[in-house]
Amino acid sequence: MEYKTISERCEARFVEKKSEFIGYLSPVKTEEEAIAFINEIRAMHRKARHNCYAYILRENRTARHSDDGEPSGTAGVPIYEVLRKEELCDVACVVTRYFGGIMLGAGGLVRAYTRGAKDAVDTAKIKVMAEAAKAEITVDYSLYGRLPQIFADFDARTESEDFADTVKVTVFVRWELAEKLKEKLIDSCNGKAIVDISQKLWLDFA
Numbered sequence: 725m726e727y728k729t730i731s732e733r734c735e736a737r738f739v740e741k742k743s744e745f746i747g748y749l750s751p752v753k754t755e756e757e758a759i760a761f762i763n764e765i766r767a768m769h770r771k772a773r774h775n776c777y778a779y780i781l782r783e784n785r786t787a788r789h790s791d792d793g794e795p796s797g798t799a800g801v802p803i804y805e806v807l808r809k810e811e812l813c814d815v816a817c818v819v820t821r822y823f824g825g826i827m828l829g830a831g832g833l834v835r836a837y838t839r840g841a842k843d844a845v846d847t848a849k850i851k852v853m854a855e856a857a858k859a860e861i862t863v864d865y866s867l868y869g870r871l872p873q874i875f876a877d878f879d880a881r882t883e884s885e886d887f888a889d890t891v892k893v894t895v896f897v898r899w900e901l902a903e904k905l906k907e908k909l910i911d912s913c914n915g916k917a918i919v920d921i922s923q924k925l926w927l928d929f930a
Contacts, residue, residue, distance in 0.1 A: 725854070725855055726852055726853060726854035726855070726929070727782065727811075727813050727814070727852075727853050728810070728811050728812050728813070728850055728851065728852055728853070729751055729812060729813060729814045729815055729850075729851050729853060730749060730750075730751050730812065730815055730848040730849060730850060730851065731751065731848075731849040731850075731851050731928075732751065732848075732849065733748070733749065733750045733751070734748075734749050734844055734847045734848045734849075735747060735748045735749070735844055735847070736840070736843035736844045736846070736847050737843075738839065738840070738843065739824070740828065740832070740836050740839075741824060741826040741828060741832075742824025742825055742826050743821055743822060743823055743824040743826065743828065743836070744821070744822040744824070745819055745820070745821050745836055745837070745839070745840040746769075746819065746820040746821075746840070747817065747818075747819045747820075747840035747841050747842075747843055747844035748761075748765050748817065748818045748819075748820070748844060749815060749816070749817045749841075749844040749845060749847075749848055750815065750816050750817075751814060751815060752779060752781065752814060752815065752816045753781070753783065753814055754781065754783055755779075755781060755783065755786055755788075757816075758779040758781065758788075758816040761816045761818070762775070762777050762779075762816060762818055765777075765818040765820060766818075769820045769822075771822075772820045772821060772822050773793070773821055773822065773823040774791075774792045774793050774794050774799065774820070774821040774823075775792050775818055775819075775820050775821075776789075776790060776791055776792045776794060776799035776800050776803060776818070776819050776820075776821070776837060777789065777790050777792070777800065777803065777816065777817060777818040777819070778790075778800055778801075778803040778804035778807055778816075778817055778841075779807075779815065779816035779817065780804070780807050780808065780812065780813045780814070780815060781813060781814055782813050782814055787804065789801055789803060789804040794821075794833055794837075795830055795833065797830075797834075798830050798833035798834050798837065799819065799833060799834075799837045802834045802837040802838040802841065803817050803819055803837055803838075803840070803841040805838070806838055806841035806842050806845060807841065807845075810845050812845070812850075817841050817844060817845075819837050819840035819841055819844075821836075821840075850930055851928040851930050852928065852929050852930040853926045853927065853928055853929070854898050854899070854926070854927060854929045855898070855899040855900075855924060855925075855926060856896045856897060856898055856899055856924070856925055856926065856927035856929075857896070857897055857898075857899050857902035857921050857922075857923065857924060858883075858894065858895075858896055858921070858922050858923035858924075858925070859880070859894070859895050859896070859897055859902060859905060859906065859919060859920070859921050859922075860892060860893070860894050860919070860920045860922070861892070861893045861894075861895065861909055861917055861918070861919050861920075862890050862891070862892045862893075862917070862918040862919075862920075863890060863891055863893075863913055863916065863917045863918075864890055864891070864916065865890070865891055867913045867916060867917065868891045868893075870912050870913060871893060871909070874905070874908055874909060874912060875895055877908075878897055878898075878901050878904070878905045878908070879897070879898065879901075879929065880895040880896065880897040880901075880905060881895060881896045881897075881927070881929075882894070882895050883895060883896060896925075896927050898929065899924060902921050903921070905919075906919040906921060
């Protein structure tokens with residue numbers, strides 16, 4: 725099981741027929757964090773005509789969007805659709821509009837708010853979060869050279885290496901591959917590898 729999110733806040737802006745659109749994207753974990761982010765952007769742009777938004781959370785599979793005064797369906801839904809199509813979650817997006825005096829029409833608004841969200845997404849650093857296991861492998865020095873290729877084959881990420889009487893390597897691997905990695909290590913090391921799989925956590929495998 726895995727999901728896509730972003731690592732940090734980002735923004736992008738453009739002008740369409742004298743209206744300035746500013747798209748903001750932020751990682752959030754809860755509805756409270758999403759609302760706080762939206763309110764923060766609103767406070768930054770009190771003079772803006774609209775601060776439209778959408779957010780998608782893993783928590784309770786929550787999704788919300790708002791047109792914030794734009795015609796129904798022309799702002800919040802397009803922003804939400806960008807997040808959905810990009811398969812992002814635990815994110816909130818606000819697109820601020822400073823009205824330039826020229827009406828865009830419903831189609832123009834949909835295109836503008838879609839672009840505002842998409843441009844922000846395009847600047848983001850995407851994370852692919854997957855359930856991972858922490859594996860601690862202990863081997864003799866003579867077997868250490870066999871490990872890197874096995875780790876590469878299983879896309880295991882090395883956290884640390886401790887060289888003492890033996891070599892102890894700590895790696896993270898996708899949860900569903902943990903037992904297969906253990907079997908491969910023991911087999912490749914002729915039964916002389918000690919493999920301890922313990923922790924279960926979420927890790928970025930992008």
